[in-house]
Amino acid sequence: MKQSHLLFGFTLLSGLLLNSCFDSKEKEYQSTADIPVSREMIAELTSPPHVPTPVGRRKAKKLIVEMEILEKEGEMTDGVKYMYWTFGGTVPGSFIRTRVGDEVEFHLQNHPDNKLPHNIDMHAVTGPGGGAESSFVAPGHEKTFSFKTLNPGLFVYHCATAPVGMHIANGMYGLILVEPEGGLPPVDKEYYIMQGDFYTKGANGERGLQPFDMQKAVDENADYVVFNGKVGALTGDNALTAKVGETIRLFVGNGGPGLVSSFHVIGEIFDKVHVEGGDLINENVQTTLIPAGGAAMMEFKVDVSGTFILVDHSIFRAFNKGALGMLKVEGEENKTLYSGEIRDDIYLPEGPGIQNMPTTDEIVASEIPAKSFEEQMEFGKQTYMQTCFACHQAEGQGIPNAFPPLAKSDYLNADVDRAIGIVLHGKTGEITVNGNKYNSVMTRQMLSPDEIANVLTYVYNSWGNSKKVVTKTMVEKVKNSK
């Protein structure tokens, strides 16, 4: 009897012990504020479009984040420079990945070369100013503050120093992710994208170092609306990549300062969207709204190969102001899901006239005319990359059956005036280039005579063409002859 008692006691004790071990692992805390932290860890920070490794099942930790503020010149688009203010040297700033219950010790360092004081307001912080007040730091100094992550979700951080709008407009924003206990469900690829609007003294495309224009910012009249800080940050060689069958998670934020994003991926449907970056999940979404100073997480499986275009579906921003990115998916085609083109016929309900872009007919002449052949080539390339590249492609190779090649093109080299005329007035109908028939539409291009001369000189002196030099006078002659 006594022995069984003892045995019972032992079982009870070991049961308790076991239980307590178990407890510490799976214990549900009443409030996320009660989650204890164990040990220190230096946070992994990544530049866009990359994100740090998922938190997985790790316990809450004291997470040390060191972020450096840099004011530095960068390229907005070909030939256009801009003085960016950045968290971590990139726009958007470095991605911070935490889990609920982490105690974040934040070190904000303002580089001595910087001109201005800065601070950080993190939407993931529960506290006055989101940390802004405690982090106000002069150039050459470092401020430290700490906070506990109480709510899971995807949050924006930004600078909140006067004038706030200007600091944000110059690129001072980024995302901080707070994962729930146990982490987000695993996926194959994760990417970090942030939209922002920029306001420059010169119009879109005007060359040189462009200063910030406060008046345009106040009017919310953006010259550039871009993903990841510049035109083309996610296109061409910088495109996001995936393989057929993979699941993708996008962390998309909107720094603003002014505009709301209608985020859409052309040719994809989001299987899941964490609306506004919170817990609410919507399914089968085409376009999701991302407020300025807000974010969203979306997941989808890529089922077919090809290039998918990421846009702000306020669509002129995508095609005229830069809010365009690419996701290139490699793998087998799947004709059941998507057939590809079956037939191509011309359909012209309004008759066979040449199609025009709506225009005021006022083309502003480029302010800095090219002084030499080298400059003509340089400026011409910039115009080419902005205007012609999408159809005629980087090496002038065109797209078979759709857009004729410019490289070693018999049609192009045969007649300069005809080529000038096509850029000036557009072209519709069947032509034969290097033995292949093309039947499509090129709209007239909104370029000044200088720009046309430069871009055609660039085309004629590239890719094995006849090395003609086109001058402004030649362009004006063709223009006036019609």
Added chain:
Amino acid sequence: MKNLAFRLLFVLLVIQTCAFSQSKGMVYIEGSRYIPLYGRDSTVVEVKDFEIDVYPVTNGEYEKFVLEHPKWQKSKILKLFSDKSYLANWKSDIELKDSENPNSPVTYISWYAAKAYCECQDKRLPTIDEWEYVAMADETTKDARVKPEFNKQILSWYEAPHSNENTIGLHPKNVWGVYDLHGLVWEWTLDFNSVLITGESRKDVDKDSNLFCGSAALNATDLMNYAAFMRYAIRGSLKAKYSMKNLGFRCVKPIKK
């Protein structure tokens, strides 16, 4: 007739002596009342007549100063009066790095050091009100704050990097004859910390709600305020012992009557 000529000569002589009494390297500023962005008490402030240095103090001038006053040398300055970056661009206690130009404004200077420099010359640092008063003039007008171009120019400097490496006097002087208030470096003021900027700008706006019609909104005509805002922000972020790559100073002298 002879009498008249004598009088004329007398007048000329008097003017001559007046002009002569102006301190070397300084210009006379006639005081007035004006409305700065952040008034301390009410909106209008009064600035009395004073003289101000035409240029910011240069590296070369500061070299002379530390030779005469060794306690402000890099290795001898009290920790209370400086931080680690004090004269960070000097290779020794008395010598600039070779890469630095003696004609560039002296920077990496604490408020204590700047104040001592001025006092040793029988001058003092300007108050915010004095500094802002002189700095609101452009080449032709004493108060150019209403001109959008003037404000755009200032804002564009705030975005230009490495301007502290330029030498003094490259920009045109303003109507008072003062150079480089904008476009070169930030400048210390005597009472830089008297304007309470917490670093949480939206909150600051609340604190001064009477200045902003009770709301946080700035209207579009206040472009000039953005430039001034940035100056107040930088002042608000400073402590007296800080020294910074882009922060220098100049001195003023009150007129004794």
